[in-house]
Amino acid sequence: MLTTKQKSFLRSKAHHLDPIFQVGKGGVNENMIKQIADVLEARELIKVSVLQNCGxxxxxVAEQLAKGARAELIQVIGSIIVLYKESRENKKIELPR
Structure with a gap:
């Protein structure tokens, strides 16, 4: 579990990122969750966009993605979801204590 200080730090890091995935009318599926988990292992911090046609x-959607990918839900702002998962092999982000 992340502290509020760590979440704030990650929100500031995610600010300049562009969304990598889009959730549309198909919603969340196993394939998408697997791809997000793989990308999180490589990048640690990503943005996901939820399209207007998503029912x-x-x-x-944010809870499903975080739970499925075993990631931390950092923020849901507008139609953007920010997810974080500490990488086992490609650790890039050093969290404040």
Whole structure:
């Protein structure tokens, strides 16, 4: 579990990132979760965009993605979801204590 200080740090790091994935009318599926987990292992911090034609609630989509990829949900702002997962082999982000 991350502290509020760590989440704030990650939000500032994610600010300049562009969304890598888009969730559309198909919603969240196993393939998408697997791809997000793989990208999180490589990058640690990503943004996911929820399109307007997605029938599910943005918060529910965020929870599904975080739970499925075993990642931390950092932020849901507008239609953008920020996810973080510490990488085992490609550790790039040093979190504040």
């Amino acid at each position: 599910e609630d943005k918060r529910e």
